[in-house]
Each structure stands twice: as C-alpha cells, then as structure tokens.
Amino acid sequence: MPEEPSQRTALLVMGCPKVPVQTSLVLYLAHRMKKAGIRTIIAGTPSARQLIRVADPDGHYTMEMKDLDTTIAALSEGKLTVTDSYVFVHNDAGISYAATIQFLTDRPVTAVIFGEEAEEVSHEITFPCKIIAEPATHNPMPLKHRLEEAAPWDA
Template structure:
C-alpha cells in the first residue's frame, strides 16, 4: 500500500551521513522539484543529515515531514506506510545497503542517486532494480543536478 493523500503522490528521500557537501543542496533541490510536480516529499535521514536540512531551510519553506531513517524503514517493513517514489542518496557502501533494503521492502519506484569521488564504482555494486543516477559530484552539485534533471523529466509519469 503506497501512501497517497488526497490523490497526492508521496516520495521518500533517504539521507545518510552528510559527509559529502552536495547531499544537502541536492536534497533541497529534489524536494523543490517534487513539490512543483505535486508530490509530497518525506525526508528520512540520520540526525546530522536532518539537522543540516533544518539549518538550510529554517522557515521550512521546502521541508515538510522529516523522520529518522531507521524509523522510516521500520514503518515500511511493518507495512504501516509506503511511498510512490523513493530517492536514496548514496556516497558509500552503507548507502548502497540502504537502497538495497528499500528495493526489497518497498513498492516505491526506486532511484539511487550516487555522488562523490567513487560514484561510478559504487554504481557497479548495485545489483537490485532501480534507476541509477550517478555523477562524480563532491563540492559542485551541478553534475548530479544535470543527471537528476534528465530523469525528473519523466520520473513522475511512471508508476
């Protein structure tokens, strides 16, 4: 059961450790794009990732619901909640593991956003069904933004 509220699609955005600078700006950019398309974003992340998002958007112009990453996974595993779309930000092996978990437990259309110095190598580790969006982006978000824009042109039309 995906969570659609008043006909509005929902998207889960998973944020791991915010070690790579582009994650926060790209997450806010993604939230903006989803909201423009009438999709309600829910951010699930580590405590540090959530704090960075709150500081970047203090008036919560873009941010809506936020939750702990493990709590979100527990809700999906327990069938209490699911989403139409899921975007997992990945810059290390644990990010790949989170995306793999989502591929297994959720019915959401899954997007793996790989970034950082080793984005292409990490993309090679993905052996589960998802849309891979990879760019070597560490400090400059533009390579990942361009790849995301390509996908977002049609992402919301499927499902």
C-alpha cells in the same frame, strides 16, 4: 498508468552527510517534488536532518522529515507507503539503504550516487533500481542536471 501527483509520496533517503552535495541535492529534489504536488518525506540520519533544518529553517522546500531508522521500521510494518524512493548514496551504507528500501516497498527506487568513487559504487549495486551517478563532491550542478533530465517530478 502513472499516479497523479497528489497520490504520490516520494521518499528521499539521506545517509551520512560527509559529502557536501547531498544536502543541496536533497533540498533541490524536495523543492521540485513539493512544487509538483507530490508529498515528500526526507528520511535521514540525525546529522543529515540537522543540515536540512539549518538550510531550510522555515520549511520552504521540505514537507516532512523523519528519522531514517524509524522510517525503515514504518515501511517494514506497513505503517508507511511510498510510491517513489530516491536514495542518496556515496558508500556501502547507502547501497544497503537503497536495497532495503527497494525490498520493503517493491516500488521504483532511484539511487542518486555521488562522491569521488561514484562510478565504482554504482557497479556494486546488484538489485533492480535506476541509477543516476556523477563523481560530484562539492559542485551539485552535474547531478542537478542529471536529475532534471530524469525529471522524476513529471513521471
């Protein structure tokens, strides 16, 4: 049975912000989750969080932002519980984050894979998760459409 939006906590995980589409897609997904009444936590590297802070200085789209390593520790220690996780992946480090989050939460993880090697990266995932992949680097629209098709805010 699906959980009520008010009982859901979604974790959006951002790694290195080298590929431009990550920031806009995280903001878009955070906005849709917030609008649906889902508590949303953005966890990321310091530079990834700074890009979000600059893009959304008044917090219109974001609810909570946390350091990625601190968030992983909180999940490991049982101090944080999430119902859904969306890990933005464009390299091996992103795959490691997705695997770690899946292991620690034992809940559904969606790997949102982007960048020029999205297809190759998606084939490297060997653990259970949903994969949304597009070779997007600068234009977020193909992945935005894929996220809308999945509509995780309605799940």
